[in-house]
Amino acid sequence: MYRITEKNIKAFENYLCEEEKSVHTVEKYVRDIKGFQAWLAGKAITKEAVLSYKEKLRESYVPTTVNSVLSSLNVYFSFMGIPALKVKALKIQHRIFSARERELTKEEYERLVVAAKQKEDTRLYYLLQTIAATGIRVSELSFITKEAVMCGYVMIQNKGKLGQILLPKKLCRMLKDYMKKQNIQSGAVFVTKSGKPMDRSNIWSAMKRLCHDAGVSKEKVFPHNLRHLFARTFYTLHKDIVRLADILGHTNVQTTRIYTMENGDVHRRRLEKLGLLQC
Numbered sequence: 001m002y003r004i005t006e007k008n009i010k011a012f013e014n015y016l017c018e019e020e021k022s023v024h025t026v027e028k029y030v031r032d033i034k035g036f037q038a039w040l041a042g043k044a045i046t047k048e049a050v051l052s053y054k055e056k057l058r059e060s061y062v063p064t065t066v067n068s069v070l071s072s073l074n075v076y077f078s079f080m081g082i083p084a085l086k087v088k089a090l091k092i093q094h095r096i097f098s099a100r101e102r103e104l105t106k107e108e109y110e111r112l113v114v115a116a117k118q119k120e121d122t123r124l125y126y127l128l129q130t131i132a133a134t135g136i137r138v139s140e141l142s143f144i145t146k147e148a149v150m151c152g153y154v155m156i157q158n159k160g161k162l163g164q165i166l167l168p169k170k171l172c173r174m175l176k177d178y179m180k181k182q183n184i185q186s187g188a189v190f191v192t193k194s195g196k197p198m199d200r201s202n203i204w205s206a207m208k209r210l211c212h213d214a215g216v217s218k219e220k221v222f223p224h225n226l227r228h229l230f231a232r233t234f235y236t237l238h239k240d241i242v243r244l245a246d247i248l249g250h251t252n253v254q255t256t257r258i259y260t261m262e263n264g265d266v267h268r269r270r271l272e273k274l275g276l277l278q279c
Contacts, residue, residue, distance in 0.1 A: 032072035135230035231259035
């Protein structure tokens with residue numbers, strides 16, 4: 001009889017940290033396990049219970065979310081030495097196009113930047129442009145320090161990998177001006193009032209406050225969408241997906257293809273330009 005205990009969850013959390021998983025990944029895995037624990041309500045874990053939870057998730061969430069939770073559970077089961085409880089992910093048909101209602105366009109991004117400037121939110125004004133111009137993950141933003149800006153590149157350590165991100169010269173000039181005005185002598189460029197590096201929740205809520213003034217749907221405005229915008233813009237200009245994968249820190253080009261996916265409207269216009277139909 002297996003039960004999820006706080007002691008087991010803590011041990012699992014320590015294991016993930018030892019495996020050098022990112023803070024965000026550790027939090028996500030632990031949150032998923034605690035969600036399953038709450039659903040079990042003290043009952044033992046059985047294969048039937050796991051399958052029932054899978055069905056409950058399927059009824060409540062989109063397949064990608066369900067599979068994300070199941071992945072967390074399977075990692076936990078492996079860690080606990082009970083691999084027989086692992087379940088298969090839902091089969092998802094490969095998406096050909098991105099969802100237009102979730103895709104942040106370059107014009108919408110520019111409106112967000114203008115809105116930040118008009119609100120005199122200087123920090124957010126520069127932060128938006130920094131993520132969009134580098135494709136950096138929001139979890140890596142703390143690596144953009146005064147020292148990095150002064151030398152023109154950022155050394156990123158993520159998931160046990162060390163990578164380098166070049167900062168455009170124009171961005172460096174902009175950030176040097178910002179740091180001078182904010183009297184930032186060292187450390188992270190984007191910090192809270194208490195001096196701590198801004199995190200995902202700080203940035204997420206700040207971006208959402210721009211939506212009304214910018215006239216952009218809240219569904220499109222979140223930090224990771226700026227990374228997607230960078231990827232689509234880079235690929236449209238250079239058509240080099242291997243190089244883009246290196247820049248984004250992807251070990252699998254298939255992951256990068258998701259970032260460069262165009263929406264159906266764009267593809268339809270391209271089909272119409274082929275000139276293969278006669279009236």
